Amino acid sequence: MPKPRSQPAPDLLSVRDDSLRPLAERIRPRTLDEMVGQRRLLAPGSALRRSIEAGHVHSMVLWGPPGCGKTTLALLLAKYADAEFHAISAVLSGLPEVRQVLAEAGHRFAGGRRTVLFVDEVHRFNKAQQDAFLPHIERGTIIFVGATTENPSFELNSALLSRCRVHVMEGVSVDDIVVALEHALQDRERGLGGRGLRIDPALLGQIAQAADGDVRRALTLLEIAAELAEGNATDAGGEITEQTLLQVLADRTRRFDKGGEQFYDQISALHKCIRSSNPDAALYWFARMLDGGCDPVYLARRLTRMAVEDIGLADPRALQMAIEAWDAYDRLGSPEGDLALAQVVIYLASTAKSNAAYAAYGAARRDVAEFGTQSVPMHIRNAPTGLMKRLGYGQGYQYDHDVAGGVALDQTGFPEAMGERIYYEPVDAGLEQRLKEKLDRLRDARSRAIAGKRGVRSPPPSGA
Known part of the structure; x- marks a missing residue:
């Protein structure tokens, strides 16, 4: 069955009393002044704002979280540039639809009118689909506006990025979302101003907080609350009470992408706060990730890695605790097992730190790569057969337990x-303080003993 042809997006900026459209769509800003948030990007006098207001619009990629105004900004670009607006979704459209839209834009361009082509979720297009836009951007056939919630550096190919300016958009603050909600309540033409709704300002703040930086989400929550308002929100008036919001805001979740930029930002924050011995901040990021739906088993695995990489031999108990907490979670599940993992987060952040073992292993691996396949010295080879003994395997080996002091x-x-090498350099923290004292003595004595055996002046062991 053939896919339906993509159609031009309706003029979402026109003022119509269309009750079938969601509040967030009806109340969409019609000018730059009506947009909330994005002060850094769209402040009066900023480069992008001056460019838009002058109608000099360039191809761009808008990178930001859901509900921050990417679609609205694209619509405003078309309005200020007096260009045709056409929207496609990378989720729903394939290469045939893209080619059709580009052909229509070409005909329009030949007739003297530009097209703003808005591509939502552009990161979902593969390389071939992204490449299809390149010649049309270069010729000016289209003003390309891609919207993505993912890091363009990872998700978009370099050829497309080189032809577009990347603008970073931020989640909208609670105060700015409250402004948008108040506007929706007051606007009689497109919003809820004709319904006589009443709501305490503090409750508006609760809605804005629950929206988690997403204006569209906030307006949707307000619209649902208006439908549930006591008095049925008739022309005679209705009130959105705290009880109403308890129903509307139940089971709300924060923004979290289990495989995207936010995921890696947050696990990075957790790891670095543990490394910085900040248990309070580490616990916050741990709770944020659980709250957003992160698999606790993934967190257990990462915590075990942190115990090895960042605590190491400064406190060997850390690895044991991490494995035991992982096992406890496997036995208990959530939410009981979450506490075992939280306990490990606190301990890892609070205890002594050392990456000496981690660094030593890396140094040894580099030497393996640099020196290639070196033969095992004869004196420490195994000699299970008579032939091997006659060939000199194991000859000259000293059994350390029989040597005075227990070390040959x-x-x-x-x-x-290679000569003697030093990879492991303990830090002056935790158990490694004692290891350092012992190894310093042994390494110095070994260096002098080996040099004396060879009849040369004692050199310091070479580092990795």
């Missing part, structure tokens, strides 16, 4: 070509 100091463990 003049016995090297490295291949001849």
Whole structure:
């Protein structure tokens, strides 16, 4: 069955009393002054605002969270530039639809009229689909406006990015969302101004807070609350009470993308707060991720990694606790098991830190790559057969337990070509303080013993 042809988007900026459209659509800003938030990007006198108001619009990518005004800004670009507005969704449209829209824009351009082509969720287009826009952007056939919630650096190809300016849009603040809600309540033509609704300003703040930076979400919540308002929100008036909001705001969730930019930003924040010995901030990000729907097993795995990478031998108990908490979660599940993981977050952030083992392993791996396949020194080779013993396997090996002090100091463990190496350098924290004292003594004694055996002056062991 053939896919339906994409149709031009309706003029969402026109003023119509269309009760079938959601409040967020009816109340959409018609000028830059009506937009809330985005002060950094659209402040009076800013480069982008001056460009838009002059009608000099360039191709761009709008990167920001849901409900921050990406679609509205694209519509306003078309209005100020006196251009045709056409919208497609990368979720619903394929390459045939893209080609058709581009052909229509070409005919329009030949007739002397520009087209603002708005591509929602542009990151969902593959490379070939993104490439289809390139020659049309270069020729000026279209003013390309892509909208994405994902980092363009990762999701859009470099050829498209080189032809577009990336503008970062931010989640809208609570205060700005309250302004949008108040406007919707007062606007008699497009909003709820003719319904006589009453609501305490503090409750408007609750709606704005629950919207989590998303203006569209806030307006949707307000519209639902208006329908549930006591008195049925008739012309005689109705009131949105706290009880009304309890119904509307039940089971609300915060923004969280389990595979996107926010996910990696938040796990990065958790890891870095643990590394910085800030248990309070670490616990906050842990709770944020759980609240947003992150798999607790993923968090258990990452916490175990942090115990190895950032605490290490400064406190070996950390790894044990992380594994035990993971096991506890597997046995208990949520929400009981969440507390075991939270306890590990606090402990990891509070205890002594060392990445010495992590750095030592990395240094050893670099030497493996640099020196290639080195032979095992004869004295520490295994000699299970008579032939191997006759060939010198194990010859000269000193059994450390039989040596005074328990360590054969003049016995090297490295291949001849490498010499003695130092990878592990303990820090002065936790258990590693004691390890450092012991290893410093042993390394100094070993260096002198090996040098004395060879009859040369004692050199310091070479680092990795």
